[in-house]
Amino acid sequence: MFAETPFVRDKRRSETTAKWVFFAMAGSMILPLLLIVVFLFVKAAPSLRVDFLLDIPRRGMTEGGIWPAFVGTIYLVFISLAVSAPIGILAAVYLNEYARDNWLNRLINLAVINLAGVPSIVHALFGLGAFVYAARFGYSILSASLTLAIMTLPVIIASTREALASVPMSFREACWNVGATRWQTIRSVVLPNSISGILTGVILQVSRAAGETAPIMFTGAVFFKAVQKGDLFAYNLNEQCMALSMHLYTISTQVPGVRESVPFATAVVLLGSVLLVNAAAIALRAHMRARKKW
Amino acid sequence: MPSETHIEIRDLRLAYGTREVLHGISLDIRRNEIFGVIGPAQSGKTSLLRCINRTIDFSPEASVAGTITVDGEDVRGAKDLYALRRKIGMVAPLPVGLPLSIYDNVAFAPRCAGMNRKADIDAIVEQCLRQAALWDEVKDRLDSLGTKLSGGQQQRLTIARALSHQPEILCLDEFSIAIDPVTTMRIEDVLKDLRKNMTIILVTNLTQQARRLADRTMFLWNGEIIELGPSDTIFGNSPRDRRTYEYVNGLFG
Ligand SMILES: Nc1ncnc2c1ncn2[C@@H]1O[C@H](COP(=O)(O)OP(=O)(O)O)[C@@H](O)[C@H]1O
Ligand SMILES: [Mg+2]
Numbered sequence: 001m002f003a004e005t006p007f008v009r010d011k012r013r014s015e016t017t018a019k020w021v022f023f024a025m026a027g028s029m030i031l032p033l034l035l036i037v038v039f040l041f042v043k044a045a046p047s048l049r050v051d052f053l054l055d056i057p058r059r060g061m062t063e064g065g066i067w068p069a070f071v072g073t074i075y076l077v078f079i080s081l082a083v084s085a086p087i088g089i090l091a092a093v094y095l096n097e098y099a100r101d102n103w104l105n106r107l108i109n110l111a112v113i114n115l116a117g118v119p120s121i122v123h124a125l126f127g128l129g130a131f132v133y134a135a136r137f138g139y140s141i142l143s144a145s146l147t148l149a150i151m152t153l154p155v156i157i158a159s160t161r162e163a164l165a166s167v168p169m170s171f172r173e174a175c176w177n178v179g180a181t182r183w184q185t186i187r188s189v190v191l192p193n194s195i196s197g198i199l200t201g202v203i204l205q206v207s208r209a210a211g212e213t214a215p216i217m218f219t220g221a222v223f224f225k226a227v228q229k230g231d232l233f234a235y236n237l238n239e240q241c242m243a244l245s246m247h248l249y250t251i252s253t254q255v256p257g258v259r260e261s262v263p264f265a266t267a268v269v270l271l272g273s274v275l276l277v278n279a280a281a282i283a284l285r286a287h288m289r290a291r292k293k294w
Numbered sequence: 295m296p297s298e299t300h301i302e303i304r305d306l307r308l309a310y311g312t313r314e315v316l317h318g319i320s321l322d323i324r325r326n327e328i329f330g331v332i333g334p335a336q337s338g339k340t341s342l343l344r345c346i347n348r349t350i351d352f353s354p355e356a357s358v359a360g361t362i363t364v365d366g367e368d369v370r371g372a373k374d375l376y377a378l379r380r381k382i383g384m385v386a387p388l389p390v391g392l393p394l395s396i397y398d399n400v401a402f403a404p405r406c407a408g409m410n411r412k413a414d415i416d417a418i419v420e421q422c423l424r425q426a427a428l429w430d431e432v433k434d435r436l437d438s439l440g441t442k443l444s445g446g447q448q449q450r451l452t453i454a455r456a457l458s459h460q461p462e463i464l465c466l467d468e469f470s471i472a473i474d475p476v477t478t479m480r481i482e483d484v485l486k487d488l489r490k491n492m493t494i495i496l497v498t499n500l501t502q503q504a505r506r507l508a509d510r511t512m513f514l515w516n517g518e519i520i521e522l523g524p525s526d527t528i529f530g531n532s533p534r535d536r537r538t539y540e541y542v543n544g545l546f547g
Contacts, residue, residue, distance in 0.1 A: 100354050174390040174452070176349055178403035178459055179380040188402065193393050293393035294441035 040271065044264035052265055054230045061224065061251055062258045066266050068227045071234045072241035073270075075141055076216060077209045079237075080148035085202045087149075088156030095157070096164040097186055116154035123151045124218035132219055142237045144220030151215055152205040159201025163194040168294075196288030203281035207274040213245040221246040223254075244270045300325040300463065300493045301346065306360035308341055308517075310353065315341055316517045318360065328489050330508025330525060331497040334546070338517040339497045340387075343465045346495075347382040348375055364463070380407060383456030383492075387468040389448035391440030392455075396423075396432050399440040399451055403459040418458055426454035427484050446477030453481065457488075464488060465495045470503065482507060501542050505529040513538045 004012075041048075055065025095112075099105040127147025137143040167190050175185035191198075213221075221243045227234035235241045244266060252263045301323040308316040315338045323329045331339050344350040345358055348369060362369040364381065372378045380403065392399050400419045409415060419436070423429040428450040432443070440451050449469060456464060466485075470478040485494060485507060498504050504511045505525055512522040513535075521528060521538045533539050540546045 170386070170388065170390045171392055173349070173352075173386065174392055174455070175402070175406075176352065177347065177379060177384040177386070178406065178455060179376040179378075180402070180406040181376060184406045189392055189394070293439055294391075 037271075040264055040268050044261055044268045047259065047261040047265035048268065053269060056227060056229050057224070060257075061255050063262070065229075066244065066247060066269060067229060067231075068225050068234060069242040069244045069247035069266070070269060070273075071227070071232065072141075072221070072225075072243040073210050073245070073273075075235055075241060076145050076148060076221075076243055077206055079141065079145035080152060080209050081202060081205060083146065084149035084153045084156055084205070088153050088202075089160050089198060091153075092157045092160035092164060093186060093191075096161045097182060097190065112154045112157050115150075116158065118151075120151060120212050121214045123147055124215040126150070127215055127219040138238065139222075139240050140220045140238045141235055141241050142220070144216040144241075144243075147215045147219045148209045148212065151212065152209055155208070156202055156205055159204070160194075160198045163197025163201060164190060166197060167193050193293060196285055200281045200285050203277060203284070206277045210270065210274055211245055213249055216243055217246055217249075223250055298325045299323070300365065302361075302363045302366075303346075304361045306342075306345060306362060307358070308338070308345060308350070309357050311355045314517065316345075319514075319517070319519050321512060321519065321522055323493060323495065324510075325493055326489060326491075327509040328485065328494045328496055328507050330504030330511035330528075331495065331514055332499075332501050332504050332511060332541070333514035333520075334541070335499075336516075337514045339514055340467055342514070343384065343467055343495065343497065345369075346463075346465065347379050347384055348372065349379070349384070351375070376407075380459040381462055383453075383459070383461035383464040385449075385452050385456050385464070385466045385469050387471045389445055389452050389472060391443055391448040391451050393439065393441050395437045396440050396443070396451065397436040400454050400458045403455065407459060418460075422454040422457040423451075425457055425484065425488065426450040427480050428454055446473040449473050449477065450481065450484075453484065461492065463493045463495065465497070467497045468499050471499060478503075501529070513541060515541070 052065045053070060054067055056067050058064030091112075095105065095108065099108070124147065127143060127150070131137045131143035131146050132139055135143075137146075171189050171193075172185050175189055176182075180188075220240050222240040223242075223246075225235075225240065225242050248263060248266045248270065251258050251266065299322045303322070304320050305318045306316055306320070307314060307318050319342075331342070333339055341350070344353075346362060346364070346369065350356050350358060358370065364378070369378060392402065394402065397419055400422050401415045404415055404418050409418075420429065420433075423432065428447060431447060432451075440448065443451060449472070453466075453469075464485075469481065473481075482503070485496070488494065496504060496508055508525045510523060511525045511528040513520045513528065515537065520541075521533055521535045523534070527533055528538060529542055531539075533542070537546070
């Protein structure tokens, strides 16, 4: 009764084939990542020492370390997210929890979506016009950070809204039924249960802010800046700074006679920091999911 | 038999967008009675409750006409909505334990209303959990999550929460739809107790439940009151409207 007919055998075979084809496609995703990492590490090996991180570039940037660029990137990422995260989160709370469906809020939504689609080079030009010139912040960390903030803002809004929307509507209704205001509901039920998703979304923007070159090149990143070796407080807000992404670009294309391993080691530092931060986001998410409350 | 009017509804019309779902209904609900509401799905039973506690405001597409008064005070013109909602306890069809501790689930409403003395809140939490017949099961684990209770326990937690703001009116919307018969009977006993202190509106999909508990029952169908009267009449052999007899006896179709 359960014997295999030819028709069933064909079905089973195509099922198996399909599964393997799909698996091959999905599995091949590992390959590029693996290749990139291995390739980078092999090429970077001769320069990879702790001192490479802490030292400043020497001999016209052909040797030495990358400290000023590393610190500069930390400044830019930190300040830009310090600006975009609060604004983005508050805006998302408004859009998801308060906004009614009227023309103004539809316009705001449309603006957010389109802002997310603006190419980074256009953000760069906008930052140059708005912050460097119009606001008279000059070429500075402030201008560059604000430009990055505007670039990351719409994505933070989108990811925050998604996190808020994952809190079931029935929880809000239960709160409203007992006479809680919208804000009391948001504060005691909605935010505590979406905060992990919100933070993950913000942290994932670290890699974008750290990786972009054009926006900061136009607004505040410089070719070279002399700072103390290992100095964490190397810059002021109104100064220009070096940054990893820009530094990688200059030593790879603009400076002759750089040791071959130096650009690769720079890339390893950039990629390593970003992956580290992303890993933190994943760990945070897993931790919060483990204590999921419903 | 109580007779003083507690909630007065006159010519209530409700539309979602252009679709009218309550077609001008008028009724009085008396103080300290259990008022049963029966009727098929989509009749507008839930919508009626939402008009009374003004959570209908959260559906922007809804438009309401007519008057509702509670204790003679106009509901639609209420200035302090939150005070109105505290006056009315609401229990939804599906149990909703908030993702807070059992204690905080019940303490939530008093805190929102500005109560902050620990002793007062403790007293309310214990009293409400006792009233909802849940205290003995949870008194040793008040700080564990309300969402991790069983469905029946969560529904009693929901009732405790609805009582926590000391309402004068308790609305139950098909509370037994997702819980077992034993818990249902326990909650029915709770309701018989509570009627001494409050007015209860019991919307139910189980006509027998209204027959067991309600003093008077209303049969709502497609946004219109087909019949409203003493439960004895509605569930007896000769209600005024033939459709009532058919619905109550499962012949409706
Ligand atoms: N938020 C809403 N938006 C639009 N239509 C709704 C909404 N809520 C309920 N309705 C409609 O109103 C009618 C009455 O629904 P409801 O009050 O939930 O009835 P019941 O509780 O008796 O099942 C239904 O036809 C339903 O589709
Ligand atoms: Mg309903």
